[in-house]
Amino acid sequence: MLDVADPSTAALAEPFTRTLVRLLRAQDTHGAWDAKSDAEILKPFVVTREERRAMPIIGDPDPDVLWRIEMFYTAVGLQVESETGVMAGPMTKMSHEGFGRLILIAGKLIVLSRHLRDVHRFGFDDLSALATEGAKWVAKARAEIEAHPDVARA
Amino acid sequence: MLDVADPSTAALAEPFTRTLVRLLRAQDTHGAWDAKSDAEILKPFVVTREERRAMPIIGDPDPDVLWRIEMFYTAVGLQVESETGVMAGPMTKMSHEGFGRLILIAGKLIVLSRHLRDVHRFGFDDLSALATEGAKWVAKARAEIEAHPDVARA
Numbered sequence: 001m002l003d004v005a006d007p008s009t010a011a012l013a014e015p016f017t018r019t020l021v022r023l024l025r026a027q028d029t030h031g032a033w034d035a036k037s038d039a040e041i042l043k044p045f046v047v048t049r050e051e052r053r054a055m056p057i058i059g060d061p062d063p064d065v066l067w068r069i070e071m072f073y074t075a076v077g078l079q080v081e082s083e084t085g086v087m088a089g090p091m092t093k094m095s096h097e098g099f100g101r102l103i104l105i106a107g108k109l110i111v112l113s114r115h116l117r118d119v120h121r122f123g124f125d126d127l128s129a130l131a132t133e134g135a136k137w138v139a140k141a142r143a144e145i146e147a148h149p150d151v152a153r154a
Numbered sequence: 155m156l157d158v159a160d161p162s163t164a165a166l167a168e169p170f171t172r173t174l175v176r177l178l179r180a181q182d183t184h185g186a187w188d189a190k191s192d193a194e195i196l197k198p199f200v201v202t203r204e205e206r207r208a209m210p211i212i213g214d215p216d217p218d219v220l221w222r223i224e225m226f227y228t229a230v231g232l233q234v235e236s237e238t239g240v241m242a243g244p245m246t247k248m249s250h251e252g253f254g255r256l257i258l259i260a261g262k263l264i265v266l267s268r269h270l271r272d273v274h275r276f277g278f279d280d281l282s283a284l285a286t287e288g289a290k291w292v293a294k295a296r297a298e299i300e301a302h303p304d305v306a307r308a
Contacts, residue, residue, distance in 0.1 A: 093247070
């Protein structure tokens with residue numbers, strides 16, 4: 001039953017969240033997630049403050065969390081593309097110690113550059129935070145493309 | 155004894171080659187290479203046609219070859235910086251299967267983008283080929299910076 005007053009329900013209707021869910025479902029080639037709701041599929045992206053506190057300060061990022069980071073920023077790129085018509089894709093460089101750099105590339109332009117820390121703790125307080133954060137990076141990348149359209153389309 | 159008619163000697167005097175040697179020597183924190191000549195230090199970058207033919211077509215790139223690729227393009231970036239005043243650094247994404255992508259970044263501009271294949275076979279026929287190839291990428295990166303100076307200095 002949908003609770004329209006629930007902020008999570010509103011978050012699931014946001015363009016960025018829908019793009020991320022579409023991307024994740026597209027990876028599910030074996031249909032393992034067919035019976036799962038969108039909220040269930042996004043659940044690993046939610047790490048509450050209590051969960052984060054329970055994690056070690058320094059930790060080896062496992063492949064699953066690296067995959068989620070890749071998916072999150074790939075979804076940012078897809079959403080940028082659907083809003084601007086310019087393709088944008090991520091490239092990451094991660095150390096084994098859990099920090100690294102992520103860039104989102106459109107043509108010859110770096111539309112987003114982030115230094116990532118505590119990668120093993122990657123996640124959002126709740127789905128609203130995920131939607132807000134995603135939309136923020138989409139807006140930032142769009143602004144870069146609008147500032148340098150020739151470089152982004154190169 | 156220097157043989158000035160030897161193309162390798164001329165190659166060692168090229169700006170790109172000298173930058174690469176300086177970079178490699180700077181990594182040698184234990185002084186293990188102090189007694190080595192520049193040509194000896196660059197030797198692992200030379201892979202003759204015969205050696206390349208003897209290598210398997212598909213191979214896992216070892217950490218040493220990935221390090222040499224990183225050093226080669228870092229030297230391209232350093233040479234770009236010394237010629238333009240704009241810093242440029244590499245970022246690589248490699249698969250375990252030996253292909254990948256390398257970009258050289260200056261500010262928000264991608265000044266060089268290369269899809270790499272057969273990474274395990276990385277090397278140059280001789281030192282002249284290394285110097286020529288390095289100078290070629292430096293020139294390409296410079297041209298990009300000159301075409302989009304505001305983005306490269308962003």
